[in-house]
Amino acid sequence: MNFKWLPNALTIARCVFAGFVLVGFWQAMRLNPLPNGLDADAVSRQITLQQLWFQFAFLAFLAGAITDFLDGWLARKLDAHSRFGVWLDPIADKLLIAAALLGLGLKFQTWLIYVPAAMIIARDVFMTWFRATPRGRSAIVPSNLAKxxxxxxxxxxxxxxxxLAVLRPDAGGEVSTGTSVLAIVATVAVVGLLWTAAVLSWWTAGQYMRAAGRVK
Incomplete structure (x- = not known):
């Protein structure tokens, strides 16, 4: 039986999972803030429902990330390479990342997330367009920075x-992480990783543009 269609099917599935990530965040945020006048049981049920939607978004993101590994592995294993797959695979990756960043921006509503998220999404949109141009298609950039x-x-x-997925929110819909030094350090480290990724995204875009400029 021919299974060479599997890599492309997984790539398409990643696009669907990106949509699920956005749905999860959107539904969770519709439950925040909680309406006034609810009794304790109703508040508890609504908080639980909100967390379930965050878990849905998180699991959708993880599933999409797994398909990113599997489609490449299967393409090599089955020797299943197609122009459609080559075109869609990077777009699916960017859709998954963009969906998660948009959801996180919607949730946290702070410039600490808005700015790096906007940098990454803008870079991905620009590079998707540029790689479709003749000069962009011809550029080869062997760099570990992209990885x-x-x-x-x-x-x-x-x-x-x-x-968001594993810690129960408080009555206001905010995740209670405590004020311990460890929690603060972890938060700073994670946000720092996001900013580092944003800077590297444009650094690698610059590498790509310079390589394209050398193409005759």
Whole structure:
């Protein structure tokens, strides 16, 4: 039986998971702030429902990240390479990252998330367009920085989404993480990873542009 369609199916699934991430965040945020006048049981049920939507978004992101590994592995294993897959794979990656960043911005509503998220999304939109141009298609940039950038993005997003999924919000809908030194350090580290990924995203874009400029 021919399974060469599997890598492309997983890539398409990653686009669907990106949509699920946004749905999870949107539904969770619709429950925040909690309406006044609810009794304790109603508040508890609504908080639980909100956390379930955050868990839905987190699991959708993880599932999308797993498909990113699997489709590449299967493409090599099955020798299943197609122009459609080559075109869609990076777009699916960017959609998944953008969906998570938009959801996190919607949740935290702070410039500490807005600015790096906007930098990363703007860079990805620009590079998607540029790679579609003749000069962009011809550029080859052998750089490990892009892998580091992706790693920092994934670590930051997981680090920001995980507390929403596993820590129960308080009555105001905010995740209670305590004020311990460890919690503060962890928060600063995760946000720092996101800013580092944002800077690296434009650094690697610059590398790509310079390489494209050398193409004749």
């Amino acid at each position: 580091w950038k992706t790693g920092f993005e994934m670590a930051a997003i997981i680090g920001l989404m995980l507390p």
